[in-house]
Amino acid sequence: MSTFAEKIRETPSCREPAYRPVMWISDDEKRELDKKIGDANLYQDLFTMREMVRTSPKDVELKKALVSGIASAEFAGIDAFSRKVVEWQDWPVPQTLIMAMARQTWDEVRHAWLAKGLIESYGGQIGDYPDTLAGGAPPPGVTTQGPLTAGFGAQAEQLMREPVVSLSMTNVSLEGGALTLFQETSEVAEKIGDQLMAHCYDYNWADEVTHTAIGDFFVKQLTEDNPEEERKALRVHALAEGFRARLSGQQSEELRDFFAEEMTRATSALG
């Protein structure tokens, strides 16, 4: 690995104001969040937060919380995609993929700018609310990369660096899911007469379509004529989908069958 990539890899993410993941806030901060939105435990559930905004459109604090929560993902996106621009220089991937990651980095920067402007239009600022994703350096002994890999530690982190895995997880599955969130948030904003919010999320939505298409295009290219790699991409997509399904309570029969088949494969491989 090149020296620069190594250096980037060992450098923790930082931001001004500093990352403050909600899962690690103090009891006092949690109580403060309770006061602002009614229940701190709902803060990470962006779908419920959005419905709260729909139900109580005059509550500006709820809008600030919703946009802050989504903004966390934009900052995490800047961090994740920009690291890939450097780290993937050492992987056998096309240069066009590296360029696509650079483009996505700037897209996420624009999204973060839009979120910042939107929060300021509500009289708040970035940092008023904690981050919904595990951005930045975690407390000692805690692994980064968010809830999807939290249970698997360093091996999962290493796995997430692989282009096929990362693209399938982030670009195709997570960004594919973000399409729903952004369009529905834009629709809620239209409904409550918040034209600025509607415009921002409509704009972001269009970028997410491109990001999903980019991910799908390169996963196809990187797994072409390689069924094992294609299966790996599918497995990662299923993991992300399973995580989302657990949150929404909508696990499909197909996904259950897929995991059952994977279990059978793994058992037979172990003899």
Place this chain on the structure above:
Amino acid sequence: MAVVAIDLSKCINCGWCRRVCPTETIKYFSTGHRTHVVEPDGCIDCGICTPVCPVDCIEAVPDYAVAPDKLAAAKDKAKQHAGAQRAMKLERDAIIARTLQKLHEGVPAGA
């Protein structure tokens, strides 16, 4: 009645159509490849998937007729799906109502 089909040359595998399909007849993880495919015998022509597709790659296939027994089974599945969706919505609405009440009355969460 028509069923739908996905133009694989345009599909970006975002999975939105699959996630909203009330009969789970849009397959992805069981196709063996990274492609979204409609199993036409499970399609009830509900029209939910077409408008959500961000790249407009879902089109009607007007000539395909689903066998009556399969159509009935698919409609049953859609009813169950709708019931589950409604239950989840009611649950979420109740949580939201409770939370907003606490918020507006200044009652601490969990109290």
